[in-house]
Amino acid sequence: MLTLALLVSTSLASVQAYVWPSPQLDALEAMRWDQNRFGIAPLIRPCDLFIFGPANSGRSNAADWIRTAYHDMATYNITDGTGGMDASIRFAAEQARPENAGDGFANTLNVLQPVSNRYVSSLLTSLTLIRIAAAQKLPSRGGRLDAAVPNQPGVPEPQEGLDSHVASFSRQGFTKEEMIGLVACGHTFGGVQHATFPTIVPDLHDSNNVDSVAHFDTTNTHFDNNVATEYISGTTLNPLVVGLNDTTNSDKRIFGSDGNATMEAFAQSPDLFASTCANLFARMLDTVPKGVQLTDVITPLPVKPNTIKLIYDALTETIAFSGEVRLWDVPANLSRVVRMLWDDRSGSTSTANNITLSTGSIIPIGSRHTATWYFFNLFPLSASSGVSSIRFVVDGKLEDQQGKGFAVNDDLVFANSSCSMPADGTGTFDVAVRKDVAPTRVYLEQTSRDSTSRPIIVEIDMTPKPVDSSKAYAIWSANVSSTFESYTIGAEVGGVKITRGLGMSLNQFGECSS
Ligand code: HEM
Ligand SMILES: *[C@@H]1O[C@H](CO)[C@@H](O)[C@H](O)[C@H]1NC(C)=O
Ligand SMILES: *[C@@H]1O[C@H](CO)[C@@H](O)[C@H](O)[C@H]1NC(C)=O
Ligand SMILES: *[C@@H]1O[C@H](CO)[C@@H](O)[C@H](O)[C@H]1NC(C)=O
Ligand SMILES: *[C@@H]1O[C@H](CO)[C@@H](O)[C@H](O)[C@H]1NC(C)=O
Ligand SMILES: *[C@@H]1O[C@H](CO)[C@@H](O)[C@H](O)[C@H]1NC(C)=O
Ligand SMILES: *[C@@H]1O[C@H](CO)[C@@H](O)[C@H](O)[C@H]1NC(C)=O
Ligand SMILES: *[C@@H]1O[C@H](CO)[C@@H](O)[C@H](O)[C@H]1NC(C)=O
Numbered sequence: 001m002l003t004l005a006l007l008v009s010t011s012l013a014s015v016q017a018y019v020w021p022s023p024q025l026d027a028l029e030a031m032r033w034d035q036n037r038f039g040i041a042p043l044i045r046p047c048d049l050f051i052f053g054p055a056n057s058g059r060s061n062a063a064d065w066i067r068t069a070y071h072d073m074a075t076y077n078i079t080d081g082t083g084g085m086d087a088s089i090r091f092a093a094e095q096a097r098p099e100n101a102g103d104g105f106a107n108t109l110n111v112l113q114p115v116s117n118r119y120v121s122s123l124l125t126s127l128t129l130i131r132i133a134a135a136q137k138l139p140s141r142g143g144r145l146d147a148a149v150p151n152q153p154g155v156p157e158p159q160e161g162l163d164s165h166v167a168s169f170s171r172q173g174f175t176k177e178e179m180i181g182l183v184a185c186g187h188t189f190g191g192v193q194h195a196t197f198p199t200i201v202p203d204l205h206d207s208n209n210v211d212s213v214a215h216f217d218t219t220n221t222h223f224d225n226n227v228a229t230e231y232i233s234g235t236t237l238n239p240l241v242v243g244l245n246d247t248t249n250s251d252k253r254i255f256g257s258d259g260n261a262t263m264e265a266f267a268q269s270p271d272l273f274a275s276t277c278a279n280l281f282a283r284m285l286d287t288v289p290k291g292v293q294l295t296d297v298i299t300p301l302p303v304k305p306n307t308i309k310l311i312y313d314a315l316t317e318t319i320a321f322s323g324e325v326r327l328w329d330v331p332a333n334l335s336r337v338v339r340m341l342w343d344d345r346s347g348s349t350s351t352a353n354n355i356t357l358s359t360g361s362i363i364p365i366g367s368r369h370t371a372t373w374y375f376f377n378l379f380p381l382s383a384s385s386g387v388s389s390i391r392f393v394v395d396g397k398l399e400d401q402q403g404k405g406f407a408v409n410d411d412l413v414f415a416n417s418s419c420s421m422p423a424d425g426t427g428t429f430d431v432a433v434r435k436d437v438a439p440t441r442v443y444l445e446q447t448s449r450d451s452t453s454r455p456i457i458v459e460i461d462m463t464p465k466p467v468d469s470s471k472a473y474a475i476w477s478a479n480v481s482s483t484f485e486s487y488t489i490g491a492e493v494g495g496v497k498i499t500r501g502l503g504m505s506l507n508q509f510g511e512c513s514s
Helices: 008-014 023-033 061-073 104-115 122-133 162-172 176-186 226-232 250-255 261-268 270-285
Strands: 191-193 213-215 303-313 318-328 338-343 354-356 358-365 369-382 389-394 397-399 412-415 419-421 426-434 441-449 455-461 473-480 487-493 496-504
Touching: 023 303, 061 104, 061 176, 061 270, 162 176, 162 250, 176 250, 176 261, 176 270, 226 261, 261 270, 303 369, 303 389, 303 496, 318 338, 412 473, 412 487, 412 496, 426 441, 426 487, 441 473, 455 473, 455 487
Parallel strands: 303 412
Antiparallel strands: 191 213, 303 318, 318 369, 338 354, 338 389, 358 369, 389 397, 412 426, 419 426, 426 473, 441 455, 441 487, 487 496
């Protein structure tokens, strides 16, 4: 694993955390910081893991992720702002180019794309993995967009001359010295494969390295400066330095292009190597096409509600209310008392609106952080008074986002009368719409993919049921043909589209009665 003592991390202190809730930032924050819980970290830990072939292949996922990110970025043209980090490397047309030889791109993106959604691009997922690999120290921004079409070619290849490489990195926005750094930082992982570059690497006939990967340094699944120390000491086996055919010795030309000054400095100082790589990787990841607006650096919220769920029951005129809250980096103490207070819709907090949360789990995040989760289970609120805001008392201290509270919307919620018909896998969603809301349209939102695999939202219109004047909510209905697909609620209110709710599927409700 990388152990980076980073300069960039000092900039984090000045970044303001966002105000919860924000659907996009909540999703990005979770992708970045709740990586264990959301299943991303296992794709890259440990660093020598390889899930796309046998363990003795000589390859690693970590190397594939980094090369994928670089090859996606390397199409960037700083003059006109085209290309860059936009997941265009997912297109078969890009992967078929000689500059993108190898199967690492298909491997990584096939895993990443299903993880992407309306808030998290497939490349962001990839970047998250790199950030995890980089010991969590790279500042993380969201907002990347997956491209609709392939980019222009532009990834450097080993047989090009030094001038061509300098020009290529300059087009990507990097100086010659930064080029040396970025190549050395990338080439501390992985190596060159025989199958992909048979003229550079022969079949190695090694049962511990069946893909015949000639590694760039002796610690090819670790982030360290051995790529530099071995180069400077003259012991390197880097196939792009000591390859038999000098035409393809691009690392040799690049590393020597400043008289070895940069590589000497890297060899002498692991810290300099680490901090330089962190800065260069961060710039690589944030090189996006013109017009794409990245978010501020996403820092973990100290107190973050999650999976807040409201479900209306028309029979009892109640709303079942459940959820959880994450405390970031608090001392492990399972006796800690966390209370939740909430305001009803009119903004008042009765003394009854005050509960102790259940102690949950303490989840380590990498080696530096912990997330401690507390839960509250479904309990009924009066549908006529509802809920507008929650806040917490942790170790006796009020946590309410500096007086703003954590807003909770009870205007459109799933209704308990939603039901599934397991026999044919269909069912009916009922959405409860608070009567003062008066939307012109209510629909279910379903995440789908366009023809280029970009996430899109498909809207399924709902129809209003006859209104019962004794109830606080009106019911809108739609039949769907899947009981496991997750949907959120959408509506048009005063010409504005709103999105509500935790995604839910019909198999989370009861069976239809007839
Ligand atoms: C002139 C610039 C560069 C050239 C000519 C070059 C060339 C190559 C070649 C030929 C391979 C072998 C690929 C394979 O056999 O699958 C490779 C692997 C790799 N490159 Fe580069 N590279 C360059 C710059 C970079 C940069 C800037 C990075 C990252 C910041 C990077 C990251 C990697 C990684 C991680 C691998 C290992 C992939 C694996 O083992 O699966 N490269 N590079
Ligand atoms: C980069 O963009 C500029 C402006 O459109 C163009 O003149 C130049 O040819 C591009 N460079 C490359 C290498 O495509
Ligand atoms: C060296 O590599 C270049 C580029 O791949 C190739 O054109 C040339 O034929 C190779 N030379 C020898 C001697 O194999
Ligand atoms: C850089 O260092 C290597 C290894 O000591 C040496 O072989 C090479 O000649 C040096 N290159 C330059 C340009 O000084
Ligand atoms: C843990 O929390 C309990 C309840 O707030 C408190 O009494 C106790 O001192 C805490 N223990 C530590 C080690 O902080
Ligand atoms: C919430 O309940 C606790 C425990 O009964 C009590 O100490 C606290 O004062 C209450 N807070 C509010 C704001 O009612
Ligand atoms: C839904 O309503 C039924 C009937 O009132 C009740 O038995 C059930 O517990 C409710 N379920 C939820 C999740 O609120
Ligand atoms: C859903 O399907 C049922 C059974 O076919 C039907 O009675 C009902 O009208 C449908 N509801 C909607 C909103 O289309």
